[in-house]
Amino acid sequence: MLLEATLRASDHRMTRPRRVVWDVLNSTGRHLSAAEIVDAVHELDPGINSSSVYRTLGLFADLDLVRESRLTDEASTWEVAHPDDVIHLVCSLCGATTHHATDAVDALRTQLGAGSDFHAAGIDVRVTGTCSNCITRLHD
Amino acid sequence: MLLEATLRASDHRMTRPRRVVWDVLNSTGRHLSAAEIVDAVHELDPGINSSSVYRTLGLFADLDLVRESRLTDEASTWEVAHPDDVIHLVCSLCGATTHHATDAVDALRTQLGAGSDFHAAGIDVRVTGTCSNCITRLHD
DNA sequence: ATCCCTGCAAACTATTTGCACGGGA
DNA sequence: TCCCGTGCAAATAGTTTGCAGGGAT
Numbered sequence: 001m002l003l004e005a006t007l008r009a010s011d012h013r014m015t016r017p018r019r020v021v022w023d024v025l026n027s028t029g030r031h032l033s034a035a036e037i038v039d040a041v042h043e044l045d046p047g048i049n050s051s052s053v054y055r056t057l058g059l060f061a062d063l064d065l066v067r068e069s070r071l072t073d074e075a076s077t078w079e080v081a082h083p084d085d086v087i088h089l090v091c092s093l094c095g096a097t098t099h100h101a102t103d104a105v106d107a108l109r110t111q112l113g114a115g116s117d118f119h120a121a122g123i124d125v126r127v128t129g130t131c132s133n134c135i136t137r138l139h140d
Numbered sequence: 141m142l143l144e145a146t147l148r149a150s151d152h153r154m155t156r157p158r159r160v161v162w163d164v165l166n167s168t169g170r171h172l173s174a175a176e177i178v179d180a181v182h183e184l185d186p187g188i189n190s191s192s193v194y195r196t197l198g199l200f201a202d203l204d205l206v207r208e209s210r211l212t213d214e215a216s217t218w219e220v221a222h223p224d225d226v227i228h229l230v231c232s233l234c235g236a237t238t239h240h241a242t243d244a245v246d247a248l249r250t251q252l253g254a255g256s257d258f259h260a261a262g263i264d265v266r267v268t269g270t271c272s273n274c275i276t277r278l279h280d
Numbered sequence: 281a282t283c284c285c286t287g288c289a290a291a292c293t294a295t296t297t298g299c300a301c302g303g304g305a
Numbered sequence: 306t307c308c309c310g311t312g313c314a315a316a317t318a319g320t321t322t323g324c325a326g327g328g329a330t
Contacts, residue, residue, distance in 0.1 A: 070210030087248075092261065102251060104247050104248035104251060107244050107247060108265070108267075111244060112229075112240075117271075117272035118238070118240070118269055118270070118271055119269045119270040120229075120267050120268075120269040121270070122267070123265065123267050123268075124265070124267075124268070125264070125266075126263070126264040126265075127248075127258070127260050127264075128263075128264070129258055129259045129261040131257075131258055132257035132258060135257070
């Protein structure tokens with residue numbers, strides 16, 4: 001119901017493409033590229049045009065319902081918005097992205113508030129490296 | 141001379157496009173989009189093709205001479221490589237990007253090394269917010 | 281009944297690639 | 306001399322936009 005409420009509150013209509021895109025984003029906890037979202041949407045309803053998916057993602061981003069991340073250098077990915085003390089660990093071998101909660105972000109925010117004259121709104125942390133699966137695989 | 145040495149060490153030739161792109165990247169401390177780099181290169185030598193600029197940026201990235209950052213959602217930007225405990229503050233009003241040194245990154249790296257089973261290689265921190273200039277401008 | 285949102289198709293733009301020549305080693 | 310890197314032009318791919326009709330309110 002979060003979706004419908006947010007849409008109504010911002011004078012937008014509840015439509016089928018918007019619901020389907022929302023369902024797709026929520027049914028996988030994963031990060032999805034635009035192309036993956038388009039595919040998943042088509043699986044649920046082949047009639048929905050990809051331009052509608054793009055427009056919907058843009059709208060959701062404006063409403064802070066989803067977040068676009070440039071995790072890799074290849075494509076940007078989308079996911080349901082989450083607090084920004086959840087950071088991203090991106091495995092450069094298998095490409096898997098996991099979330100990791102940390103207080104380092106809060107520490108940084110405090111530090112910025114005190115020391116610099118920059119007012120921080122959002123903090124994005126991306127860690128590239130090797131995930132546990134790939135580490136153990138390398139040991140074979 | 142860092143450029144020539146690095147190129148030779150990796151069996152690459154020193155050519156005019158490579159030198160010009162390197163000069164452009166070093167003459168501004170700023171973050172430059174690919175388009176800005178192409179323009180600046182053309183100002184120095186209109187004969188250099190943009191595809192060479194792209195190829196050169198790719199090569200420099202492979203050699204860790206420069207770094208591609210997806211700071212904003214619009215375009216990716218390039219800059220001379222720097223240690224990754226230098227984080228980026230991006231002003232969402234004027235778009236200016238500044239650097240900020242912090243130990244929070246080291247703290248995070250330590251935390252990751254101890255707690256999780258993810259081996260961190262690189263850490264990228266992007267802070268969006270309002271820079272001091274824009275803050276004071278808002279107070280008028 | 282109104283007009284927002286959609287599907288469709290075309291446009292756009294940034295980046296990549298194939299190829300033959302010229303310049304660096 | 307050798308062959309890597311270049312300029313050129315065409316191809317590619319992801320995303321955006323104009324338009325007219327249909328659906329949400």
